[in-house]
Amino acid sequence: MEAAFPPRTFARGFHAEKLMTMRVLLADDERDFVDTLAERLSLRGYEVTTVHNGAEAVRAATSARPDVAVLDLFMPGLPGDETLRQLKVMYPDLPVILLTGHEAVDDNGTSPVAKAFACLTKPLAFKDFVAVLEAAARAGRQASEGGEDGQ
Amino acid sequence: MRVLIVDDEASFAEPLAERLRLRGVDTVVAADADAALAELVHAPRDLIFLDVGLPGLDGVGLLPLLRERYPQCEVVMLSGAGDVRKAVQAMRYGALNWLSKPVSLEDVLAECRKATERATARLEAQRLTEAARWRMLGRVAEGVAHEVNNPLNIIVQAAGLIEDCLDTPQASGLPEIDEAREALAAISAQGLRIRELTRKLLMVGHGMDFQEAPLDGAACVRHAVEMLRKRLDDQKVQLELSVPEGDGAPRPFGSATELQQICLHLLENALDALEISGRADGRITVQALKNQDAQGRDWYELTVQDNGPGIAQEAFPHLFDPFFSTRSLQGEPKTAQKSRLLGRFAGLGLSVARSLAHARGGELTGDNASEGGARFVLRLPLAGESCER
Known part of the structure; x- marks a missing residue:
């Protein structure tokens, strides 16, 4: 099935000079939510790609090569945890942040959720979210550099 | 087991009461209908032995009144040889059984046992109904x-x-x-x-997390207190903590996150009550200890008590209902504060606290302390003993 809403890319905004360009993939079926969040991130200089389900997220991970992926845990079709698992198979070093509406995630260490860089509860406090994004990107860079050193 | 014997024949009733007391049954005697009703207002009873042939209002006449006012209380009729028919008639009004005089102590004790069994079954059915409602x-x-x-x-x-x-x-x-x-x-x-x-x-009717362990009760209480520090200071509330910690302190078994939440809700509830009362010498005491219930089971018992206005009689049946808030029953707050106060309560804290207690096999009850103010008692299984469950 081809996506009715193709991945959107948001241009970098006025805060851009403050930051190193970081590519962020946002996947959430609440379009108004992802678009608003993308708008806010792009104002701060992030390059953001938005998709609305897990399958699109997996495709966009290849086409957009994000530094960090942000997935909603409850999406139609491929849910966030399964999307996370697939992304981790393709890009083991890609840091993934999960969003939930619920804090009680049954994380017993065996579910794919345990591989997430962080699990954040909605509604997001935007400042905290940006801080986690930055930390995730740093962790991702270190992981991929570490991987290259090892080769 | 609490028993009332209603019989005008003191030479029968008193020795029977004495023999029951010797076997650990809390027994009182009343000589007629009025005395019986007065006794029941004073303290509830589980089982009443009711003589058919009382002076004034007789046993058959008193029975419907008792069934209506004290439906939880079982009644066993006592009859002389002459009024067996009346005793049988009483069965239709809801008496549990009848014994014809002279009665043996064994028969009376057997009725006590049956009444206890029925009370236990009734409580269990109530508990299941409530659990289903909560789910x-x-x-x-x-x-x-x-x-x-x-x-x-x-x-x-x-x-x-x-x-x-x-x-x-x-x-x-x-x-x-x-x-x-x-x-x-x-x-x-x-x-x-x-x-x-x-x-x-999201917490109503649920537990929050799945990790059960022996808990440090004092740490959970402190965590909740820290979260409310600003409010405690703003309202100038004096907080007295007496929660044992360290080796040898009783440890509840459950989830730390949940116990912190319960403490938070109980403390918030107390702060709300004190804010409404407007008293300058607001005080909250938190006490924890190991205590035994009527069935002889040990519990971790945490009591949160305030010196606010206490719980209004009308509020008792709804105390743990979601979105029920007692503020309208506790008198009108001063108008300047009113809108602010009305805005803050969600009326969910106590429901959530009780849900969380139930999720771990515990219980939360509320009453008024004899010295005034509301008192909430949380019971959680003790670590070590819960493994038997």
Whole structure:
């Protein structure tokens, strides 16, 4: 099935000079939510790609090569945890942040959720979210550099 | 087991009462209908032995009254040889059984046993009904919480986006920009309030996490106190903690997150009560100890008591109902504070606290302390003993 809403890319905004360009993939079926969040991130200089389900997220991970992926845990079709698992198979070093509406995630260490860089509860406090994004990107860079050193 | 013998024949009733007391049955005697009713107002009873042939209102006449006022209380009729027919008639009005005089102590004790069994079965049925009601309520609450969270999330982010736009250099010349910023701050703050509400809704009828362990009760209480530190200071409330810790301290078995939440809700409830009362010498005491219930089982018992206005009689049946708030029953707060006070209560804290207690096989009850003020008692299984469950 081809996506009715193709991945959107948001241009970098006025805060851009403050930051190193970081590519962020946002996947959430609440379009108004992802678009608003993308708008806010792009104002701060992030390059953001938005998709609305897990399958699109997996495709966009290849086409957009994000530094960090942000997935909603409850999406139609491929849910966030399964999307996370697939992304981790393709890009083991890609840091993934999960969003939930619920804090009680049954994380017993065996579910794919345990591989997430962080699990954040909605509604997001935007400042905290940006801080986690930055930390995730740093962790991702270190992981991929570490991987290259090892080769 | 608490027994009342209603019989005008003192030479029969008193020795029987004495023999029952010797076997550990708490027994009192009344000589007629009026004395019986007075006794029941004074203290409830589980089982009444009711003589058919009383002076004044007889046993058959008194029975419907007792069944109506004290439906939880079982009645066994006592009859002389002459009025067996009346005793049989009483069975139709809801007496549990009848014994014809002279009665043997064995027969009386057998009736006590039967009444206990029926009371236990009734309590168990009540507990199951309530548990089913809570589960259903929990599903509804969870659905509402998720449905509200999604739009709320968009509102909060959209407000944030407008805020970002106001921060751009082009926006700095806008007239009324400060008012716009204030309005946005209000949207964010109110959004967080709704979020707090949905967070509580998600806990109704559920436990929060799945990790059970022996807990440090004192640490959980301190955690809750720290979260409320500002409110405690603002309201100048004196807090007395007497929660044992370290080796040898009783440890509840459950989830630390949940126990912290329960403490938080109980303390918030006490603070609300004190705020309404407007007293300058507000005091909250928190006490924990190991205690035994009527069935001889040991519990971790945590008591939170305040010196506020106490729980209104009308509020008791609804104390743990979601969205029931006692503020309208506790007298009108001073008008200046009123809107602020009315705005803050969600009426969910106690429901959530009780849900969490039940989720771990515990119980939460509320009553008024004899010296005034409300007292909430939380019982959780003790670590070590819970393994037997």
